[in-house]
Ligand SMILES: [Zn+2]
């Protein structure tokens with residue numbers, strides 16, 4: 001777990017706290033790799049604005065053909081935080097400490113697309129024979145005349 005302690009910063013006169021971390025999320029979900037966060041907290045007249053960019057890779061499979069896919073994810077966080085909590089709960093603050101792993105994990109999960117494809121025109125698997133139609137054609141639907149599934153008119 002990785003915490004960013006902002007108690008000293010919040011008590012100080014410093015206008016900006018910049019940070020940049022490489023983060024290991026494998027304890028939460030080992031599908032994530034190469035995760036990093038960089039950003040800053042700005043003190044504007046006692047209001048603390050947290051802004052950061054989270055990047056990471058997510059290993060999964062294509063929804064259509066089940067080939068492995070490595071997604072590049074980017075999430076942007078921008079919210080007002082207080083020592084006890086953040087305004088919209090996108091940044092998790094407890095007792096002046098930001099739980100970076102949890103915050104980053106939540107941001108990356110929210111940035112996952114609802115449909116994951118290896119390429120925009122993935123042809124998927126044949127529902128009859130299970131072949132990956134990106135790699136080879138099968139004869140189930142578009143095949144030769146003696147294929148039992150082709151109905152001649
Ligand atoms: Zn695919």
Ligand SMILES: [Zn+2]
Nearest residue numbers: 126129138140
């Ligand atoms: Zn087939």
